[in-house]
Amino acid sequence: MKETLNALFDFRVRKHALIQTVVFFILDKLILYTKLGNLSIINNFYSNFINYMVCLGLLIAIGCRDKIDDERSMVIRYNVFKSSFGLFVIVFGFIAISPTIITSLSIRTILYCIQGILVLHLVGIFLANRYNPEWLLKESKAPEFHNALIIALIYGLYAITAVTFILPFFIDFK
Amino acid sequence: MKNLIKVERARKNITQGDLADTLQVSRQTIHSIETGKFVPSTVLALKMARYFGCKIEELFELEETD
Numbered sequence: 652m653k654e655t656l657n658a659l660f661d662f663r664v665r666k667h668a669l670i671q672t673v674v675f676f677i678l679d680k681l682i683l684y685t686k687l688g689n690l691s692i693i694n695n696f697y698s699n700f701i702n703y704m705v706c707l708g709l710l711i712a713i714g715c716r717d718k719i720d721d722e723r724s725m726v727i728r729y730n731v732f733k734s735s736f737g738l739f740v741i742v743f744g745f746i747a748i749s750p751t752i753i754t755s756l757s758i759r760t761i762l763y764c765i766q767g768i769l770v771l772h773l774v775g776i777f778l779a780n781r782y783n784p785e786w787l788l789k790e791s792k793a794p795e796f797h798n799a800l801i802i803a804l805i806y807g808l809y810a811i812t813a814v815t816f817i818l819p820f821f822i823d824f825k
Numbered sequence: 826m827k828n829l830i831k832v833e834r835a836r837k838n839i840t841q842g843d844l845a846d847t848l849q850v851s852r853q854t855i856h857s858i859e860t861g862k863f864v865p866s867t868v869l870a871l872k873m874a875r876y877f878g879c880k881i882e883e884l885f886e887l888e889e890t891d
């Protein structure tokens with residue numbers, strides 16, 4: 652099992668995963684902007700399936716190790732992951748607390764958001780490997796006020812969510 | 826953290842690529858350690874010291890800010 656996973660995330664697989672991503676991305680655009688999209692069976696099932704395949708290709712490309720996978724590249728991958736995950740939490744936290752957005756969003760848009768974050772993650776890894784930014788490689792501890800800021804942000808999100816769900820019980824918006 | 830890897834490398838007359846191949850890391854890793862951007866693990870630091878035939882304290886030195 653471990654060997655199979657190792658083979659899946661070998662550095663040589665990345666190229667093929669990116670080719671898969673590009674092919675499915677082009678296919679998605681073809682369905683969107685040509686008459687192909689008018690066929691209901693393609694519209695409903697395949698377009699989502701294609702976007703899932705784009706996400707899968709990007710995920711495999713992200714998981715692939717470098718040709719020489721040493722401690723520096725692992726530190727880069729971990730730190731870029733932390734940034735991307737933070738971005739993911741912010742984007743989907745914003746979507747989750749906005750009732751107007753969450754009800755009007757289609758699966759396609761959510762998948763586009765995920766794809767955007769995954770692409771940014773890939774670009775981040777590439778740039779960090781290329782330019783070795785000091786702030787990413789150096790060990791550091793966030794100042795105290797940063798922690799307080801994040802805790803305040805989390806509780807702020809809780810408060811907004813609570814108000815959003817409680818308000819309709821007291822105020823008639825019609 | 827300051828280090829004398831570049832000096833030791835020049836003394837041995839080897840390139841970053843040669844050192845990277847010997848230590849089984851990438852050339853970029855050697856470059857980032859030399860420029861002080863990346864602090865290597867204990868294992869890698871010990872491997873470097875052994876390769877250059879010196880003590881680890883001679884190769885790496887703590888600064889006031891560390």
